Amino acid sequence: MSDYRAPVKDMRFVMDELAGFKELSQIAAYEEATPDLADAILDEAAKFAGEVLAPLNRVGDKEGCKLTASGVNTPNGWKEAYAQYREAGWNGITSPAEFGGQGLPDTLGIVVKEMLCSANMAFSLGPLLTTGAVEALLTCASDELKAIYLEKMVSGEWTGTMNLTEPQAGSDLALIRSRAEPQADGSYRVFGQKIFITYGDHDMTENIVHLVLARLPDAPAGVKGISMFLVPKFLVNADGSLGARNDAYCIALEHKLGIHASPTCVMAYGDNGGAVGYLLGEANRGLEYMFIMMNEARLGVGLQGIAIGERAYQQALAFARERKQGRDALTGEALVTIDKHPDIRRMLMLMKSRVEACRALAYYTSGLLDRAHAATDADEKRRNLFLAEFMIPIVKGGGTEMGIDVTSLGIQIYGGMGFIEETGAAQHWRDSRITTIYEGTTGIQANDLLFRKLMRDQGATAKVVFGEIYATAKALGASGKPELQAIAQRLGIALKAWTEATEWLAGNAKTGLSGVLTAAVPYLHLAVTVCGGWFMGKAALAAAGYLDKGKGDQAFYRAKIATARFYADQLLPQAIAFAETVKAGDAALAGIGDEVF
Amino acid sequence: MSDYRAPVKDMRFVMDELAGFKELSQIAAYEEATPDLADAILDEAAKFAGEVLAPLNRVGDKEGCKLTASGVNTPNGWKEAYAQYREAGWNGITSPAEFGGQGLPDTLGIVVKEMLCSANMAFSLGPLLTTGAVEALLTCASDELKAIYLEKMVSGEWTGTMNLTEPQAGSDLALIRSRAEPQADGSYRVFGQKIFITYGDHDMTENIVHLVLARLPDAPAGVKGISMFLVPKFLVNADGSLGARNDAYCIALEHKLGIHASPTCVMAYGDNGGAVGYLLGEANRGLEYMFIMMNEARLGVGLQGIAIGERAYQQALAFARERKQGRDALTGEALVTIDKHPDIRRMLMLMKSRVEACRALAYYTSGLLDRAHAATDADEKRRNLFLAEFMIPIVKGGGTEMGIDVTSLGIQIYGGMGFIEETGAAQHWRDSRITTIYEGTTGIQANDLLFRKLMRDQGATAKVVFGEIYATAKALGASGKPELQAIAQRLGIALKAWTEATEWLAGNAKTGLSGVLTAAVPYLHLAVTVCGGWFMGKAALAAAGYLDKGKGDQAFYRAKIATARFYADQLLPQAIAFAETVKAGDAALAGIGDEVF
Incomplete structure (x- = not known):
């Protein structure tokens, strides 16, 4: 088992220097989000994550969930940890005060989320889904439904689920077959089977609120005929107490590669007469509502890659500082800890620099969403929203692919011990593997970036990004510091590769x-x-500023510059290769069909 | 569960066109290895692998091995499959006829090995270790020990193991503490604990022959004081019958990320008075003997990456041709199998082209070893051996890292179903993860390539390789065919990157x-x-030759060219990025110490 200590100092650096958290608290909507409050919240969250959730991570992996006659049982300690989570008020920190939340900005919320997920990804999925469901209700539920459900979901007294996938409908939601029949009282009866339902059932709360995509009898075919329904596990009486058990059951649990403690349910709706459900928003607009939440959900999954990468890094570093093996190639010292070997250092730095780069992108994006949310000027709102939406497939695709690579390096640093499950390094790798698949595969993120985010404004948002990167490279180059200039040079070349590839795509x-x-x-x-x-460059600039002023922890800022330079040397050159590959298109497959396989 | 059909046609293409198998049968030592015999052997091996071993792969993963009071039990069906394997004579096909083998070249043997490993990696490890032990005995055992043990190990009646690792001695074998005390009768008593011993115990054969690294009482410290001992599970009587149980026991099984059906044992030697052992070769030369076998063992592990990549590719392709999801972006067809989506095709082609490239390198290297083995001229022997030894870390490092990437793509193509263990795609990924660790990590392969293979002859062998690649690029360029010229151009650029990086290394x-x-x-x-x-280019040239002549399966040859071009477009550009990274060295870490982490 490994420890987890939230890297609060790194996180705070990103919040303040790269995501504009300090400026956020100047906006009226977030005036409560003072630096002092942030300190207090981050410290408490770090404690809860490290002391309560982290020790349960391996327990959850080993025990998994069990389906019993009375429903799904979570692993030992899960119920108690969830109760602590709820009682401490973690669930509602970014939800509106109107429904019992604290209304704090996402730029703070995302940091807490990262901690929970680093400590215990399988645990963190329950709250993640609940937050998504809360967003959905805020978006499209009637006032009546909001009054009944929202407060209890914000507090975490009840959890939420999202029911999209069916056996024949995965990435292609047009194929959804679940159906809903209108009843005389205005409610519906929902029928159908849903698969891959995260926390579809569990024993941590008294009720579960399922959001289910289904078709009305007269619905058009395809994605334009999908509506969203709220289907509670237990019906709710007028006084808010729980009523009859609804016809919504977990009928099987999947045996998965990772996140064993997160129950992945096959859900049967309406096998015993019909599950009572309530239409959310307007008929046939279910997918539209889903997409409103999708951006944030995707940011959340990108964050998972970062969180699990951070955990794997901490574990690998701790091991490398303890394990003695081999002679120091440079000093000749006989038996040294393996963190002294240049290739182990390279791997640790790869892990660290990639996690930090993606973290900066994620927090930055969160900051953009907060700004979009709080903006009173329509142009400013739109500008921030478009930028955030442009970044989201990058964070989702990048964070998750990075997470798999980085957790694999974590195993590699352990050597043979990494292949042994007791070590815990393998669990991170297994857990991470789902992140490039759910909430839209990497392929879907790529198409979203290309066909929606890049092309919808004819590259205008992309040009803003390119301009900012150019400005960062220029500032690095003008710094007069060789280590920053080295970054500037590589960033400039990489930016050129990106712009050329973008032009090629636009032309084709x-x-x-x-x-x-x-x-x-x-x-x-x-x-x-x-x-x-780009963000490693910005980090290096910020760090150089503090070094120049002689302010703060000098070693910390020197490390930030070294990490940025490492990223520039080891990762940025790949931009040229990717651009070449983009421009090659599918020329290799011209004139050949399925017989190529 | 997935099927496995050995890609005999592809394999034969590589053997004949890229590894020089046809020419091998012209050499006296391999005159029996006729094309007809090869056909017969490959067909039979394909049948055995596909029909007997492949169906057991998932069974083995689910059941794993169990340690009981009487030793280790393998999963259901394992014993019977091993009996079939042994009876069909597969174990000894490349071993010397003198000890009951068939003396066939490795260039044929490696193809059979690939099939067994694709079908069932966990099963194939037993024979792999036995073959390694046979090599060791051939290298350094006395005639007496050879007479007692070799025939039964060549036939597979007994299996073999290699005992190197101890808890404190992993990559660093200088730290080995196991010891051996000489006895009056010339034998030794061996004491010590070994970990990660593959097939250290099992129920498939009556006896197991352990090769154990240990120190003699007067041995010098470090790697120059390690000797190799043969320690049988059961002592062998003068008449060849089994005698007393030796003091060598499996005391625990590891719970691993993958290859569950391959028992990874903690072995205790001498806990009950001492394990009877016999010195192999001379005292204190154990590591040297180990390194003689190491090259072939590493080739074998590189092959595992290829084998498991092939299996994952076949499975992903079969799924992609069945699973319907989404509209065809090009034709607009409403619901198509996912193999029609360009990104799925890209992933399938990545899998295919990377497996084929590595397979060609592995078979080619095997051909070099056969040539070195059979050469009567000392210069020719040395030339082939040096080339083979240069290629081995490339095959080991490249094949295994590729295997992990490719099996991960296999999961990705499955989408959510890939994360479910029943599908079987995840098993390939888990199984593959050990390959970059055992028999020397990727880092160790890299050091071997650099400090032994590249520098021992001041780059002379590397220059031979560079020259051959140049010749291949030139031939592609001179072909007059645009698709080959496209490969030529990328290969030329990549070669330049490699030579520049090599010069940088030499200079630093x-x-x-x-x-x-x-x-x-x-x-x-x-x-x-x-x-x-380079080898994809050679494949494309060979295929173009057949197309020009209008001979053979034209679609097959067109596919070879498309696959080579795809590799050139998608993989070769990375050479530039790697070269940049090489030349960056550790500049980023200059002037900063452990505080960077």
């Missing part, structure tokens, strides 16, 4: 669709790589 | 050791990438 979008689609994922990797370098 | 080896050590793994990736492109 109409006539060479197959090539563009083939290039989508390499293009996403390209964007991730360059954006990571 | 003495003065910038820390930077060179930091660059070792990126350098290995660079070598793998370019060598893969």
